[in-house]
Amino acid sequence: MLYADVLFLIDFSMDYLSLFAAARLLSLQTTLPRCVLAAAVGGLYGIAAVLFLPDGFFGAVLAVFVSMLLSLIAFGWDDGFRSLLRATLTVWGAGTLLGGIMTAFSGLFGTSLPVGGADMLLAGGIALVGCIRFARRRLAGGYAEIVIPREGRTWKGRALVDSGNLLTDPIGGYPVVLLSLPAARELLGTLADTVFKGEPAEVSVGVRAVAVRTVGGTRLIYGFLCRDLTIRRGGREVHRCAVVSVDHGADGASGYGGAPALLPASLLF
Numbered sequence: 001m002l003y004a005d006v007l008f009l010i011d012f013s014m015d016y017l018s019l020f021a022a023a024r025l026l027s028l029q030t031t032l033p034r035c036v037l038a039a040a041v042g043g044l045y046g047i048a049a050v051l052f053l054p055d056g057f058f059g060a061v062l063a064v065f066v067s068m069l070l071s072l073i074a075f076g077w078d079d080g081f082r083s084l085l086r087a088t089l090t091v092w093g094a095g096t097l098l099g100g101i102m103t104a105f106s107g108l109f110g111t112s113l114p115v116g117g118a119d120m121l122l123a124g125g126i127a128l129v130g131c132i133r134f135a136r137r138r139l140a141g142g143y144a145e146i147v148i149p150r151e152g153r154t155w156k157g158r159a160l161v162d163s164g165n166l167l168t169d170p171i172g173g174y175p176v177v178l179l180s181l182p183a184a185r186e187l188l189g190t191l192a193d194t195v196f197k198g199e200p201a202e203v204s205v206g207v208r209a210v211a212v213r214t215v216g217g218t219r220l221i222y223g224f225l226c227r228d229l230t231i232r233r234g235g236r237e238v239h240r241c242a243v244v245s246v247d248h249g250a251d252g253a254s255g256y257g258g259a260p261a262l263l264p265a266s267l268l269f
Contacts, residue, residue, distance in 0.1 A: 004047050011046030015039040018095035019074045022087055025094075026269055028075045029174070029241070038073040042066065067092050083269060144263055146177070147230035148187060148244055155179075155187035159261035161233070161268065169208050169243040174225065176210050176243045178262040180255035184246040196222045196246040208243050221245040231267060240267045 016039035023030050045066045071087040148155045159177070167176035184192040195207055198220060209220050223245030231238050247255070247262075256262040 004051075007047055007050060008043040012039045012043035014095055014098060015042030015070060017098060018091045019070065021094040021098075022071075022090040023075070026087060026090055026266075028087060028269065030074050030076075034074050034076075038070040041073060042070050064088075086269075142233070143259055144231050144233035144268070146232075146261060146263060148177075148179075148226055149228055150187060150224065150226065150244075153187055155183060157183060157261060158259045159263035160256040160259040161263050161265050162256070163265040165262055165264040167210055167212065167245075167264070169210060169225070171208060172225070172243075174241055174243050175264040175266050176223065176245050177226075177229065177264065177267075178221075178247040178256070179223075179244055180260045181246065181248055183260035188246070192246050196224075197248055198222055208245070210243065210245055214249075219249075221247055229267070231263070233268065238268070242267060 016035060019030070019035050019038055022028065023035075049063075068084060068088045071084055071091055075084070075087050077084065142161050143158050144161050146157065146159045165176070165178070167178075168174065169176060179187070181192060184196065188196060198209075206225070208223050208225060210223065212219055212221055223243050225241070226244045227241045229240045229242050229244070231240060242264075
């Protein structure tokens, strides 16, 4: 006999882990309350599916709809339907893979793998690998045009798209755009060499410190939160929230593969 509260906790945990995995794999921006709310909706749906909802085609269609709803709650609609569909497939793949692992684990001491365990493992693995390979092909290298506004001033230029730039702001978890010193001086003026170098200065905005690990050790770079970063690539324009940090280690005008800025590939999603 399976109680409703136990079923809710199982489904809630699985949905939350699936959403968390999708956010990490695709570098999707979300918050803890949104993920918790989405997982709670998934837990309630799990109870309703067992008690009231039919199986078959209608049940499958409803399950797809609920999966998209969970992704919408957790990740939003800012990037349109294609991004939502990609997130939904990744959430589904992660959930299926986790379910397959749990099913297989439950039969470790049996004579054979429980029914459905191998299928779930295979389907979830294929879905995750497909989503990740698609993302890597789409975001592999290249350049993008970016527009960074700040207090009435704007910097426009080219940025190298780097899938290896995994820096995040420790406060909000936002991806970090690196700006070479000459470009930063155009946007920030003398602040690029004072407060955004870590030296004391009187400024009216918050400064974000990001730890960077290099061969020579760990150092801090300083920047600001940009809530309307514009990115243009391949005829597509997106608006993102990111931390823009001044990289004093890249003091050349073309410090990143011929570009004055380094853009995390995750911001293109």
